Amino acid sequence: MAIHGKSLLLACAALAASQAPALTIVSFGGANQAAQVQAYYQPFQRATGIKVLAGEYNGEMAKVKAMVAARSVSWDVLEVEAPELARGCDEGLFEKLDPALAGARAEVVDGALQPCGIGLFVWSNVLAYSADKLKTAPRGWADFWDVKRYPGKRGMRKSAKYTLEIALLADGVAAKDVYRLLATPAGVERAFKKLAQLKPHIQWWEAGAQPPQYLASGDVAMSSAYNGRIASAQQEGRNLKIVWDGSLYDFVYWAIPKGAQQGAAARRFIAFASRPEAQAAYSRQMAYGPINRQAMALLAPARQLELPTAPANLQSAVRVDSNFWADHGESLEQRFNAWALR
Known part of the structure; x- marks a missing residue:
């Protein structure tokens, strides 16, 4: 009976995951998005059962403004450049985020934590x-x-x-x-x-x-x-x-549009993507610097030198x-x- 009960619970959990609304994550596309799929989207989907739908945009805020104004937000997580994040946060386009989503503050690169954004990478x-x-x-x-x-x-x-x-x-x-x-x-x-x-x-x-x-x-x-x-x-x-x-x-950030339908899952995804292992997996594919300091130790020395955060590369930056x-x-x-x- 216990075995059947456990099987039933697992089946119910799998059914619930399959019926859960998908999480729509929108980024800048290209090789950057392909790396995110490998390092973040697919591992998150495997770990949580939450389906991820990948979208693409060019960084323009017009659609975000329109969705928020209409209170019909179909994007859940957004890749945002720093100026748009700051301006959008002031204009109420993004949700306020708990910096603890990125882990221990001491392990996060200075500048990666903003009121409405959690750092994705340094470029x-x-x-x-x-x-x-x-x-x-x-x-x-x-x-x-x-x-x-x-x-x-x-x-x-x-x-x-x-x-x-x-x-x-x-x-x-x-x-x-x-x-x-x-x-x-x-x-x-x-x-x-x-x-x-x-x-x-x-x-x-x-x-x-x-x-x-x-x-x-x-x-x-x-x-x-x-x-x-x-x-x-x-x-x-x-x-x-x-x-x-x-x-x-500068930094690129994860942000959640104001009124996103899957806000809880979006925060769960950002926390997942901020882990050192996930950040290192991304930096192995894209030569952008991780925001979690512990991720650097997980990268080969030669790869570290290719990143914007390498000391030699920052000297005249x-x-x-x-x-x-x-x-x-x-x-x-x-x-x-x-x-x-x-």
Whole structure:
């Protein structure tokens, strides 16, 4: 009888899991999403019986705003960049999250815990180039502008964010002064003036998967790019290289849209994805730094050196100022879009 009772309980549990609403997790797609499926979605589904549906978006908040305003939220967990997280949290688009979801605070990288977000990974926007197209390696963003010595198109993200910082770095502004200067009208003018010099040679990108594609095909000789995307292309045999000098680094976060239907399961997923083992599994596939310090010890030394959080890679890096972009992003993006169309 006890055996039958236990079997019945297991059958009921399996039936309940199969009937439980699926958890919809939306990310930026591409190799990044593929790594998340392997490191997070599938292990979470196996461990909990909660089915995960993978969605994709480009980081635009318009749909999130529309869903929250209509009180009809179909997304449960969202991958969000830091400026959008800060702005969306202020606007009430995201649920407040308990930092304990990420584990012990002492084991979490500084900056990974936000009122409405738990860090997913640390990324870098780097200068990447095709070693097939360029025989002499560029040294930094100043060389990115030197189309005579380094001929070819340049790939840049079609956004004020990151692009304006790069322009100032290329113009000789020290890393520590970038945001102080960019907060002034003179600094903004200087950044746009510098961009105008390169504009005829720019091929814009909007999705993270595009820079390695442009580089591999020879469409561009250099590009700003997410370091993890370039690392994935290298693993596929592409002869692409990274210049870490002047890289921009920041966090990407997990967030839960306000009013998400599966809020409890969403929090359970974030806690699962914040464990060292899960974080290390992700960083083995994508060269982004884990937010849990214990995860680094689970990675091979050679892999650690490929991550944005490696000390050598942080020496001349710029930490993206999310508060700056939360305060100034809307006006700067409007100006950038108008400028890009001219």
